[in-house]
Amino acid sequence: xxxDPRFAAxxxxxxxGEVLCPVSAKEAHEYLSTLEGQDRVSHYLAExxxxxxxxxxxxxxxxxxxxxESRGVRHRIRHQFESAVRDWEALLRWxxxxxxxxxxxxxxxxxxxxxxxxxxxxxxxxxMMQEELEVIATRFQVQSQSxxxxxxxxxxxxxxCKLGYLVAIDSSGAIYQAxxxxxxxxxxxxxxxxxxxxxxxxxxxxxxxxxxEGLFLGTS
Amino acid sequence: MKALAxxxxxxxxxxxxxxxxxxxxxxxxxxxxxxxxxxxxFHLDEDLPHVQVSRVVGDLMAHVTQSYQRQASSGxxxxxxxxxxxxxxxxxxxxxxxxxxxxxxxxIEAQEVIASLINTLQAIVVRFTYYIHNCFSTVSDIxxxxxxxxxxxxxxxxxxxxxxxxxxxxxxxLARFSRELQxxxxxxxxxxxxxxxxxxxxxxxxxxxxxAKLQNDKEVQRQNHVIDAWLQHYERNPRYTPGEDILDEAxxxxxxxxxxxxxxxxxxxxxxxxxxxxxxxxxxENALRRLEPGALTDSNVSTERVxxxxxxxxxxxxxxxxxxxxxxxxxxxxxxxxxxxxxSAIDAYYKLDVEEPLDFWMxxxxxxxxxxxxxxxDVVPVELTERxxxxxxxxxxxxxxxxxxxxxxAA
Numbered sequence: 001x002x003x004d005p006r007f008a009a010x011x012x013x014x015x016x017g018e019v020l021c022p023v024s025a026k027e028a029h030e031y032l033s034t035l036e037g038q039d040r041v042s043h044y045l046a047e048x049x050x051x052x053x054x055x056x057x058x059x060x061x062x063x064x065x066x067x068x069e070s071r072g073v074r075h076r077i078r079h080q081f082e083s084a085v086r087d088w089e090a091l092l093r094w095x096x097x098x099x100x101x102x103x104x105x106x107x108x109x110x111x112x113x114x115x116x117x118x119x120x121x122x123x124x125x126x127x128m129m130q131e132e133l134e135v136i137a138t139r140f141q142v143q144s145q146s147x148x149x150x151x152x153x154x155x156x157x158x159x160x161c162k163l164g165y166l167v168a169i170d171s172s173g174a175i176y177q178a179x180x181x182x183x184x185x186x187x188x189x190x191x192x193x194x195x196x197x198x199x200x201x202x203x204x205x206x207x208x209x210x211x212x213e214g215l216f217l218g219t220s
Numbered sequence: 221m222k223a224l225a226x227x228x229x230x231x232x233x234x235x236x237x238x239x240x241x242x243x244x245x246x247x248x249x250x251x252x253x254x255x256x257x258x259x260x261x262f263h264l265d266e267d268l269p270h271v272q273v274s275r276v277v278g279d280l281m282a283h284v285t286q287s288y289q290r291q292a293s294s295g296x297x298x299x300x301x302x303x304x305x306x307x308x309x310x311x312x313x314x315x316x317x318x319x320x321x322x323x324x325x326x327x328i329e330a331q332e333v334i335a336s337l338i339n340t341l342q343a344i345v346v347r348f349t350y351y352i353h354n355c356f357s358t359v360s361d362i363x364x365x366x367x368x369x370x371x372x373x374x375x376x377x378x379x380x381x382x383x384x385x386x387x388x389x390x391x392x393x394l395a396r397f398s399r400e401l402q403x404x405x406x407x408x409x410x411x412x413x414x415x416x417x418x419x420x421x422x423x424x425x426x427x428x429x430x431x432a433k434l435q436n437d438k439e440v441q442r443q444n445h446v447i448d449a450w451l452q453h454y455e456r457n458p459r460y461t462p463g464e465d466i467l468d469e470a471x472x473x474x475x476x477x478x479x480x481x482x483x484x485x486x487x488x489x490x491x492x493x494x495x496x497x498x499x500x501x502x503x504x505e506n507a508l509r510r511l512e513p514g515a516l517t518d519s520n521v522s523t524e525r526v527x528x529x530x531x532x533x534x535x536x537x538x539x540x541x542x543x544x545x546x547x548x549x550x551x552x553x554x555x556x557x558x559x560x561x562x563x564s565a566i567d568a569y570y571k572l573d574v575e576e577p578l579d580f581w582m583x584x585x586x587x588x589x590x591x592x593x594x595x596x597x598d599v600v601p602v603e604l605t606e607r608x609x610x611x612x613x614x615x616x617x618x619x620x621x622x623x624x625x626x627x628x629x630a631a
Contacts, residue, residue, distance in 0.1 A: 016482050053475040064479055065480055092447055096447055099447070195470075199449055
C-alpha cells in the first residue's frame with residue numbers, strides 16, 4: 001500500500017488525542033470528511049481497539065477507545081475524564097467571558113477569531129471582566145507575578161493554545177482561532193448535565209411553574 | 221352565490237380566525253344548516269362540535285382578504301401545469317376536428333389556466349418574501365422556525381425544478397403552430413415565468429441564509445444554556461466534580477467521554493540521513509524557541525560560536541584506564557624482576573604510584589593474575605601472605621601477594 005500523507009497526518013493526530021478540525025488540521029479534516037478517508041482511518045483504528053468519532057456539530061473528528069471493558073483502558077478513560085473535568089469550570093468561565101468580549105455577544109465556537117487587542121480593550125473597560133480573568137487564571141493555575149490584564153490575558157491565551165482550544169494564526173501570537181475542541185467540550189458538558197440534572201435557573205423556574213400554579217389553585 | 225353573500229361574515233370569521241371551522245352553537249345552527257345545504261361546509265366527523273369550511277371557499281376568502289393562511293403549494297403549480305397541457309391537447313383535437321366553438325372555449329380555458337398559474341406562482345413568491353422579511357417571527361420556538369424554513373426551502377426547490385421543465389423550447393413545442401397559443405405560452409407565460417423564476421431564485425438564496433442564521437441562533441441558544449446552567453451549578457456547589465459512574469452511563473451514548481489519551485510517539489531521527497536535515501533543523505529551532513529570552517546568557521552556557529567539524533568515520537583513541545595500564549606494566553616486567561627477588565604486590569603499588577586505593581589494586585591484580593592463569597599464560601608462581609582472623613573462625617586476611625621463583629624451584 002502506498003504512503004498517503006493525509007492518512008498518516010489523520011492517524012497521527014487522532015492518536016495524539018487531538019480534535020481534528022478545519023482550524024487545527026485542515027488537510028486531515030478534509031480527508032476525514034470523505035467517505036474513503038473515514039473508512040480507511042476507521043479500519044486502521046479498529047485494529048488497535050480504537051474508533052473514529054465526530055462532534056455533534058460535525059466540526060471535528062476525534063479518536064475513542066472501543067474496548068472499554070479492558071482494565072487498562074478503563075483506567076486511562078478515568079484518568080482522561082478526571083483531567084478533563086478539572087478544567088471545566090475555567091473553560092466555562094472563559095466562554096462566558098468570550099460572550100462579553102465578542103462584538104456579537106456570542107460565546108466562542110469553532111472557527112471564531114480571537115483578537116487579543118479587542119479582548120484586551122473590552123477587559124480593560126470592565127473591572128468585572130478583569131476580576132473574572134483573574135479567577136480563570138487561578139482556576140487554570142496560570143500563576144503570574146504581574147497583575148497586568150495584558151500579561152494575564154496573554155498567559156491564558158497561551159494556555160488555551162497548549163490545551164488545543166485555540167490556534168495562533170499570526171506570527172506575533174496576537175490573533176487566534178477557536179478549534180473544534182470547544183464542540184467536544186459542549187458534547188461532554190451536555191451529556192453530563194443531562195445525567196446530573198443540571199439546569200439553568202430560568203429553565204428550572206419554568207419547569208416548576210405548573211406546580212406553583214397548582215399551589216395557588218389548591219390543586220397540588 | 222346568494223348563500224355566500226349572505227354568510228360572508230361567518231365564513232370570513234371562520235377562515236381567518238378559527239382555522240376554517242364554524243362551531244356548532246345554537247347561534248350558528250341556522251348558518252351551518254344553510255351552508256351545508258349549498259355544500260359550502262361539511263362535517264369532518266359527526267362527533268366533532270364544529271363543521272369545516274370547504275377548501276374552495278377558504279381559498280376564495282384567503283384570496284379576497286389577501287391573507288395567505290392557505291397558500292398554493294408546489295403541488296398546486298404542478299396540477300395547473302398538467303391542466304394546461306390537457307387543455308392545450310384538447311384545443312388541438314377540437315381544432316383538428318373542425319369543432320370551432322369547442323376550440324374557442326378551450327382557448328379561453330387555456331388563458332384562464334395560464335392566468336391562474338401566474339397568479340399562483342406570484343402568491344408563492346409573495347409568501348416567500350414574507351417569510352424572508354419576518355424570518356418566521358410569528359413562531360416563537362426556534363426549532364419550529366427552522367422546520368418552517370426548511371419546508372419553505374423544499375417548496376421553493378420543488379417549484380424551481382418544475383419551472384426547469386417549462387423551458388421556452390418546451391412552450392414553443394406545446395403551442396405548435398397556433399398563433400393564439402404561441403402568444404399565450406411563449407410571450408405572456410414565458411415572460412412571467414422568467415420574472416418569477418428570478419424572484420424565486422433570490423428567495424431560495426435568502427431562505428438558505430435565513431436557515432443558516434436560524435441554525436446558528438439555535439446553536440448559540442444551546443451553548444448559552446449549557447454555560448449558564450453549569451456556572452450556576454458551580455456557584456451553588458463550589459466543590460462539585462462529576463462522579464466517575466457517569467462513564468458507565470456514557471457507554472454507547474456519549475463517545476465524547478471516551479476520547480483516547482494522547483499516545484506518545486517517540487521517534488529518533490537518522491542523523492546520517494541528509495533527507496532528515498530539515499526535520500532536525502526544525503527540532504533544534506523549536507528547542508531554542510522554547511527557551512526563555514536570555515536563558516542562554518543567564519546560565520553558564522557559552523554562547524560563543526563553536527565550529528562544528530564533521531568527524532563521522534574518524535577514529536578516536538580512547539585513553540587507557542590508569543589501573544589497567546599499571547597492571548599491564550606490572551605483568552610485563554614481572555618475569556624479569558622476579559629473577560632477582562620476590563616481588564610484593566604492595567611494593568609494586570607504591571612503586572607504580574597507582575591512583576586507585578590499595579584494596580582496589582590488590583583485587584584487580586589478583587583477578588588479572590587468575591585470568592592469565594585461566595588463559596594458559598606462563599605466569600610466575602604466587603604466594604599469599606595471609607593470617608587467620610581472630611574473631612571469625614576460618615576467615616583469613618590476605619596481607620600481600622608475593623610473586624617468587626624460589627618456592628617454585630624448591631618444589
